[in-house]
Structures are given as C-alpha cells and as structure tokens.
Amino acid sequence: MSNHVLINIAKQALNVKRLPVLLGKVFQRLTDKKQENNEANLRWLAQQQQDFAEYAQSLDAELWQESLAYAKSLEAHANKVLSNIDVTLGGGGFYPLIYFVTRYLKPQTVVETGVAAGYSSHAFLSGLQKNADSGADGRLFSSDFPYFRIENPEKYIGILVPEDLKARWHLFIDGDAKNLSKIAQSVSSVDLFHYDSDKRYAGREQAMQALKTKLSDNALIIMDDINDNSFFMDLCLSEQQKQPYRIFEFGGKYIGMLGELALLKR
Numbered sequence: 001m002s003n004h005v006l007i008n009i010a011k012q013a014l015n016v017k018r019l020p021v022l023l024g025k026v027f028q029r030l031t032d033k034k035q036e037n038n039e040a041n042l043r044w045l046a047q048q049q050q051d052f053a054e055y056a057q058s059l060d061a062e063l064w065q066e067s068l069a070y071a072k073s074l075e076a077h078a079n080k081v082l083s084n085i086d087v088t089l090g091g092g093g094f095y096p097l098i099y100f101v102t103r104y105l106k107p108q109t110v111v112e113t114g115v116a117a118g119y120s121s122h123a124f125l126s127g128l129q130k131n132a133d134s135g136a137d138g139r140l141f142s143s144d145f146p147y148f149r150i151e152n153p154e155k156y157i158g159i160l161v162p163e164d165l166k167a168r169w170h171l172f173i174d175g176d177a178k179n180l181s182k183i184a185q186s187v188s189s190v191d192l193f194h195y196d197s198d199k200r201y202a203g204r205e206q207a208m209q210a211l212k213t214k215l216s217d218n219a220l221i222i223m224d225d226i227n228d229n230s231f232f233m234d235l236c237l238s239e240q241q242k243q244p245y246r247i248f249e250f251g252g253k254y255i256g257m258l259g260e261l262a263l264l265k266r
C-alpha cells in the first residue's frame with residue numbers, strides 16, 4: 001500500500017463519522033465466516049442464470065431499445081467526466097438493467113446502496129425523470145461511504161449525476177448502517193431496492209434487516225455481485241421467501257433479482 005493511500009485512510013479514520021465504519025469493516029472482514037465455502041452458490045448461479053436482454057425484450061422490446069440508447073449516452077457522459085479527474089473510481093453497475101426496471105415499474109421510492117461515481121444513481125434518476133413525463137413522481141434514496149483510499153473522497157461521490165437530475169435525489173454518505181436507518185425513517189415503503197455496497201454476507205444481511213419493515217411484498221430487490229457469497233441464494237431458498245427470483249450474468253459477475261417484473265408492473 002502506498003504512503004498516499006495510508007495517509008488518506010488515516011485522514012478518514014480521524015473523522016468521528018467515518019472511524020466506526022472503518023473499524024467495523026476490518027472486524028467483519030476478520031470474522032465473516034460466511035465468505036467461505038462458496039462453491040455451492042457458484043454452481044447454483046451457473047445453473048439458474050439467464051440473459052437479461054432476452055428477458056427485457058420479452059417484456060417490452062421498445063423499452064429495452066430505449067434502455068440501450070440511454071446506456072450509450074451514459075457511457076459517453078461518463079467518459080467525458082471521468083477523463084477530467086485524476087483518480088480511478090471503478091466501473092458502474094448494470095445500468096441498462098437499472099434504467100429498464102425503473103422505467104418498467106415506475107417506482108415511487110427507490111433505495112440503492114453503493115454510489116461511487118454514480119452510474120447506477122444516474123440510471124435510476126434518468127428513469128425516474130422520464131417517468132415523470134407520464135405523471136409518476138419517484139424519488140431515489142442513495143447510501144454510500146466515501147472511498148477512503150483516495151484524497152477528499154466525498155467530492156467524487158455521484159460525480160456523474162448532473163445538477164438537473166438531483167431534484168429527486170436524497171444522498172446519504174455515512175455508511176449503510178447509519179444511512180439505511182435514516183432512510184427507513186424517511187420513507188413509508190420501498191418499491192425497488194438495489195444493493196451494490198458492502199459485498200460481504202453480513203453487510204447484505206444488515207441492509208435487508210434495516211429495510212425489512214419498509215420492503216413490501218411488492219418490492220423488487222436487485223443485488224449485485226451475488227457470486228461473492230451465498231447470501232442471495234440463501235435468501236431466495238429460505239422457507240419464508242415466496243417471491244420468484246432471477247439470476248443474470250453481467251461482465252463475468254452475477255446479479256440477482258427477487259420479485260417478478262411482470263407481476264409488479266403498475
């Protein structure tokens with residue numbers, strides 16, 4: 001690890017808002033036993049996976065074309081913005097899927113964890129804005145934690161989101177544990193939950209617990225990188241779980257969707 005990185009981590013650790021989250025991450029990384037034995041999960045994902053483009057086309061081919069055109073414009077915008085900064089922020093989620101789902105379901109309340117540069121936030125907000133043309137009034141609540149290896153990480157959170165998309169956006173940056181409890185207090189229910197932050201089993205478990213009372217039976221849940229551990233598989237296969245699920249492969253990783261779009265469409 002370079003001296004720069006160590007200095008940036010030390011700066012974040014001196015911030016009383018950040019230190020508990022940083023210590024929690026270290027502790028949980030050392031004690032998270034459920035990270036082990038992932039083979040059964042990987043086998044299950046490989047057996048279940050399907051192509052999102054085919055699925056989306058079967059639901060609404062025109063909307064899928066709109067989503068692909070949107071994704072192209074987001075990529076051009078992202079290349080422009082990210083080429084003007086001198087830090088590497090990492091790539092985004094499966095934004096054509098995010099845009100498609102947002103347009104298809106027309107959700108009132110969307111919650112996402114993991115913002116980083118803001119590909120997914122941009123996709124949600126663009127979908128919500130377009131939905132407003134037909135009278136829908138959706139809002140996005142995003143939870144993030146500054147990427148502590150870089151200097152002044154706060155200023156890069158959601159850097160891809162332009163001012164004209166921010167009216168529907170509520171951004172919280174103190175880590176999921178604090179953010180999700182604040183978000184849960186501000187919303188009556190959650191229609192769409194996208195999880196793309198702390199990828200550990202325990203992180204996913206805590207986030208679901210934090211939103212438990214706000215996630216109705218009609219909520220769609222999307223989780224990124226479900227190949228990292230068996231949380232999503234365990235959730236789908238648990239006895240209490242009655243919702244259908246789907247698995248999609250994207251860029252060598254898997255994304256899980258709990259809830260059936262066609263059944264949840266308003």
Ligand SMILES: C[S@@+](CC[C@H](N)C(=O)[O-])C[C@H]1O[C@@H](n2cnc3c(N)ncnc32)[C@H](O)[C@@H]1O
Nearest residue numbers: 092093114116118119120144145175176197198
């Ligand atoms: C993969 S990136 C998110 C990418 C984003 N969804 C997109 O499409 O551009 C993961 C983000 O989650 C944040 N993160 C990691 N642990 C977190 C935690 N405990 N609470 C909130 N955010 C966290 C990271 O700092 C990073 O910004």
